[in-house]
Amino acid sequence: MKFIGAHVSISGGVDLAPRNAKQIGATGFAMFTKNQRQWHAPKLSDEQVRLFKLSMQECGYEPKQVLPHDSYLINLGHPEHEGLEISRSAFIEEMQRCEALGLDRLNFHPGAHLKKISVEQSLERVAESINIALENSSGVTAVIENTAGQGSYLGHSIDHLLRIIERVKDHSRVGYCIDTCHAFAAGYDLRNSECFEAFFSELDQKIGLQFLKGMHLNDAMKPFESHVDRHDSIGSGQIGMKCFEMIAKAPFTDDIPLILETPDESLWAEEIQTIKDFIV
Ligand SMILES: [Zn+2]
Ligand SMILES: [Zn+2]
Numbered sequence: 655m656k657f658i659g660a661h662v663s664i665s666g667g668v669d670l671a672p673r674n675a676k677q678i679g680a681t682g683f684a685m686f687t688k689n690q691r692q693w694h695a696p697k698l699s700d701e702q703v704r705l706f707k708l709s710m711q712e713c714g715y716e717p718k719q720v721l722p723h724d725s726y727l728i729n730l731g732h733p734e735h736e737g738l739e740i741s742r743s744a745f746i747e748e749m750q751r752c753e754a755l756g757l758d759r760l761n762f763h764p765g766a767h768l769k770k771i772s773v774e775q776s777l778e779r780v781a782e783s784i785n786i787a788l789e790n791s792s793g794v795t796a797v798i799e800n801t802a803g804q805g806s807y808l809g810h811s812i813d814h815l816l817r818i819i820e821r822v823k824d825h826s827r828v829g830y831c832i833d834t835c836h837a838f839a840a841g842y843d844l845r846n847s848e849c850f851e852a853f854f855s856e857l858d859q860k861i862g863l864q865f866l867k868g869m870h871l872n873d874a875m876k877p878f879e880s881h882v883d884r885h886d887s888i889g890s891g892q893i894g895m896k897c898f899e900m901i902a903k904a905p906f907t908d909d910i911p912l913i914l915e916t917p918d919e920s921l922w923a924e925e926i927q928t929i930k931d932f933i934v
Contacts, residue, residue: 656907657682657719658871658929660914660922664688668698668755669705672713678923681930682719682911684761684868687751690725693744698754706755717758721797721831721868721911724748724762730783731765731776731808741765742783749791759795759867761831764809764818774817776808781821788824796822797867799831802839802883810840810881816860829867832857833915834897835886836870841879844897854906863906871898871929872915887916888925895928902932 659680664671668687675683688695710716728745732738745762752760765783767776784796798818803810809818815830822828834844843849857863873891875884889895901907914925 655681655909656902656912656930656933657910658902658912658926659683659719660916660919660926661685661723667705668702669709672706672709672715675715676713679926679930680922681926682721682913683715684721684723684870684911684913684915686725687722687748687755687757688725690723691727693725693727693740694747695751698751703754703756710756717756718909719911720757721759721761721913722748722752722755722757724760726763728762729765729768730762731767731780733768733770733776738779738783742786745783746787746790749787749794749796752794753791758793759797759829761797761799761868763801763807764798764814766806766808769806773808773814777814777817778821780808781818784818784822784828785824788822788827795827795829795867797829797831799833799870800836800840801833802836803841803881804839804883810836812856812860819861819865829865830861831868831870832866833870833872834893834901835872835874835891836883838874838878838893839876839880839882839884843878844893844900846896847900850897850900854904858906866906866910868911868913869901869907870913870915871901873898885915885917887918887921888914888928898929899932902929903934
């Protein structure tokens with residue numbers, strides 16, 4: 655099965671996410687579990703959890719169809735003590751919120767070294783942050799997203815993902831998410847079948863495609879290797895529709911959430927249908 659959807663709103667309550675997804679014909683979805691612009695949020699009440707689970711059930715979604723995303727404030731590779739500590743505690747809370755909601759994975763950007771420590775040191779911190787979070791939660795897989803490589807952001811190369819994952823102690827609860835716009839901006843061409851296959855076979859050889867726990871399907875507004883993270887609607891950007899057709903047809907995208915984070919929400923239902931139509 656392919657689980658195709660978009661990053662939907664939780665405005666009005668987390669239980670509205672499954673309903674918002676259902677409305678656009680999604681067979682999977684992404685969501686925040688709290689306001690992503692704040693460090694902390696009050697613990698989810700029993701009633702909020704009950705309503706979310708009911709909504710999941712009524713809309714026919716299972717945990718593996720959902721890819722929650724953490725707050726953008728969190729930097730698990732932070733060079734400074736205070737920034738690292740607040741990030742780690744906020745990330746543990748995010749993992750615990752997923753656990754409370756019965757969700758099985760949490761997608762996040764690895765972090766940034768802010769030019770104050772080396773890439774290697776920062777990658778080590780990210781791995782250690784994940785180890786701490788895994789010790790303080792259960793049943794939730796930490797899903798590291800590749801990035802466009804803007805500024806001092808980590809995670810723009812397959813090697814970065816590998817160097818984090820190999821330091822994580824529990825390999826049953828770590829994985830990665832590939833964002834097509836970020837990969838393309840970082841210098842991985844996905845415009846034709848040769849480069850597409852080269853990219854995914856490198857991922858498979860170095861880390862393993864069994865660690866792929868979700869994808870973000872975004873076209874790129876900026877040119878190849880721009881290192882700029884600017885999403886476009888699928889088929890309207892620099893990558894082009896062929897890439898999304900290949901994703902829809904690839905066996906390694908079965909049973910993981912495939913999520914649009916494209917800028918024009920009014921197109922989501924249509925974009926989801928387009929990808930569904932590619933599936934043979
Ligand atoms: Zn993304
Ligand atoms: Zn992005």
